[in-house]
Amino acid sequence: MQVLLKCFWSLRSPCLFQAKRHFTSPLVSYYEAINLCEKEVPEYFNFASDVLDKWSQMETDGEKPQNAAFWWVSDQKEEVKWSFKELGVLSRKAANLLSGPCGLQRGDRIITVLPRIPEWWLLNVACIRTGIVLIPGTSQLTAKDLLYRLQASKAKCVVVTDSLAPEVDSIVSECNFLKNKLLVSEGRREGWLNFKDLFQAAPDEHNCVKTKSSEPMVIYFTSGSTGAPKMVEHSHCSYGIGFTVSGRYLMNLTPSDVFWNTSDTGWVKSAWSSVFAPWINGSCAFVHHLPQFEPAVILNTLSKYPITAFCTAPTAYRMLVQHDNNSYKFKSLRHCVTGGEPLNPEVMERWKTKTGLDIYEAYGQTETVTICANVKGMKIKPGSMGKACPPYNVQIVDDQGNIQPPGKEGDVAIQIQPKRPFCFFTQYLDNPEKTAASQRGSFYITGDRGIMDEEGYFWFVGRSDDVINSAGYRIGPFEVESALIEHPAVAESAVVSSPDPARGEVVKAFVVLSPAFLSHDPEKLTKELQEHVKRITAPYKYPRKVEFVQELPKTVAGKIQRNILRIQEWKKV
Template sequence: MALAVVHFLWKIPSATSLRARLRRSLQLCNRCYPVHASLSYEAIKQQYRPEVPEYFNFARDVLDRWTEVEKEGKKSKNPALWWVDGAGEEVRWSFEELGVLSRKVANVLSDACGLQREDRVILILPRIPEWWLVNVACMRTGTVLIPGTQQLTAKDILHRLQKSKAKCIITDDSVAPAVDSIGAQCQSLKFKLLVSEGHREGWLNFKDLLKNAPSDHHCVTTKCQDPMAIYFTSGTTGSPKMTEHSHSSYGIGLTVSGRYWLDLTSSDIFWNTSDTGWAKSAWSSIFSPWIQGACVFVHKMPHFDPSIVFESLSRFPITVFCSPPTAYRMFVQHKLSSYTFKNLRHCVSAGEPINPDVMEEWKAQTGLDIHEGYGQTETVLICGNFKGMKIKPGSMGKPSPGYDVKIIDENSNILPPGKEGDIAIRVKPTRSLFLFTCYADDPEKTEATIRGDFYVTGDRGIMDEEGYFWFVGRADDVINSAGYRIGPFEVESALVEHPAVVESAVVSSPDPIRGEVVKAFVVLTSDYASHDPEKMMKELQDHVKKVTAPYKYPRKMEFVQQLPKTISGKIRRNELRQKEWRKD
């Protein structure tokens, strides 16, 4: 049964009233949301009527409600979280156990660290159960969570700590040395929590504190528009921006993803392979599945390995699966006839466009369609191929019922079908509560996203006569490589720190597996111009990996005498990018 979140969002009532309303919502849910119903797109738009109350907290208003459902025996026996490490270790937590443990972590944050609501907490952990506990605990305490990937370098972490003014960082012993190397430069950083065995000077041991923390905790009262999380996202110029989301934008806005795109119910076991540092992990490893009461399946998988994916889909009763197009491109290069995914019934993909031929090959080998979805760090699902819809391979599907999506021109005029323009979401006269609230501490960049009555995504697209949207490309120079958004400025800045580089320009270049990769055009100093090109490229690639997150390094490089520039001296990245893509 799918818990109808839109029907139980209310101001904080008594416990008796909560149980009564929960029962009514479940009864309504059984009538209105039949299991795995293939609704038409128009029916989805009619059915989706979210109610946004003044107060909302996902931990209290969703997760704790599912605990009540478990106690009443009205939910499947599936756990809330099912984690495996591939070596025989497993963790299975019910919603009740998740609640108890997350309250203990909330007490660690409040008591041991003295954190107050809206204090910022940076979390850098791999796919381990503690990552989920900290996410929920931050909701309970009203602290603002800032996730990060473990690929961040000391320089990246320094930027995030200084820009966010975070008071606490939570990580493990693989990242702790980098934090210590820059910690003295972060005046706001007061507490460091280590999620590892043993102890480290200057750090609090997370597991020791958790063991001794009380399990009673009163969830703070948060308004829908109070800040809940911040995600750093790359831009065309400058350092990554802080994209702030409220308690309602993900906690309520992702209802449409869980129910209609992922097609989840409380009987499902859902696996999303996203890295914990990205917003997609919040989308599909926390909010969308738990809104529906589904089980979140997690494989530790330190490094992506198709064989581990195939074995897990065969061994575990996973029913719904989400992975980026890059992964599916790897999957279809293998013969899957030796594997049987007997429980798998629904597959989705997001993060970048997926090739029609990959969709065709996946279906030929598994019998399953891939339902593509489109969204951004700043949004929830913008467009999707919803369950029951006709799939047009290569299309992002139709607009989410939570948004009014249009294709507009440079003057904010709505374009007719077949005309290319900017993909935009209407925000006037009323801004959707399911958009990011702002780029934190940067009102100018926030305002720059608005054109006329619309929030402009920065992506170009076309809508066809049937209302399907088709992705054309980025309107700016941000590179989307295997789902990783990489700003050219960050890579160029890393390159010019090397004494061999006079200047550089970074653009996207086509790649059969990753879709596109980072390519750098580099002008060398006279002292290095005669060096062996292959050795020089390797040296510069290694340099970038050390200066910034390794996934940003240029996989391709071309040494040139000069870069194309405008009259005012700005590098014409667009000219270089067009040159690259004409080669394909």
């Protein structure tokens, strides 16, 4: 019982109950109780019928504040707005399209590789209504990436726009399981079904399938930051119920909020913050087409539209604070969130100076929902991932799976025995060895190194493979990168180990310079950065090697691939 109570620190603490500022519907309260293990997960659950259709009915009955469910704007200022009722009608048409002309059945898999366009959201809900398993991908995927995903998943249908259709056609002969190709485009293409034509002809009546909570709902390929991408399978209740708590407390959402999350549709954060978290809390999911990340577009949008809550990646916040944003006024914005990679405290301070708002950082993985978070009403410790989120019991463990005391570094782990959390991936699909290897004793090992302090806050050290061991000193790359980003010359950096005959390995920093420093003398700038890091953090952590580069290798989700840089370094030996 003590372990169970420890797991639920957050919703029992006064700071979180102070954050309950608003409308609470029986719908949200019920799923919140499941997150707290006050109620059992129902045997059957379907997000479309049990959540979206319930909001639609409340909307019709006047029991919900008037607010759109979905609000999309394009680069040309075109807008699409749907109520929950309209979302229901349109998603039923899309469901009939999938089960009719596309010939897909419950349990079949479909890969969607679409930019931020309304059809992506319709297909998400349509797949849930039909029991078809959705596999999202980013539009940055190459033909090789697509081939790998189609072959590994055995998907029967792929959905893309004009830009990727030629890539699919170039590899389709090697995809034996693929039955149909669906094109989201105004034009036509030989051998492809056209979404627009089929959607217009599709009826708007559809009976939602009755899915078991444990049935597969979505598969995400991992970012591939530590090897080939793996298929992570989630059930209907995992995401569909699991984001009730983080949506309400981390993102601080209510039915009157307009929430903008900038994530690419191929990244798991888009499902988290552009579908499940806002809609389970009855909020409006705001979307900007945003084909490229442009700080001016982001800032203009925050100024023009009544966006109350905003989420973007730490890299994006770094770019936004470097942009001249003194002329922008965010009249509606009241809450900011980030995740996906560690946020440097320097960036957090600069954002608050310019906007008056804190950034609430959270930590999670493709395999989970939110693991740790800084939530509204909680003291923020800059650089910390926050505290554990229900229903997870998060600990720092050693190589044998023993829980470590506060202040001791180890592996960030989630207890999965004797009872596996419901909001947790079911398996690495078709990879039982990897599934088994992720468990140590009664814990799932995240692959991240961290420390928990005396107050229960977690601190990220680095990926297990990223930690540098130099002459007996263990050095986490993030702390060095955080020190570097405080120097005005540094736009971005990645820190890895580099071979050294005396110390075994040393710290090496790959640095992308800010435009104003591109003409500076590299040798002098290297020494300046080294001395800067010595002043900011423990002197032994300074980068003994510095290399200036134009860009850093990243995954399609935008995460820095330190492993590529590390491999390059060690190949030089």
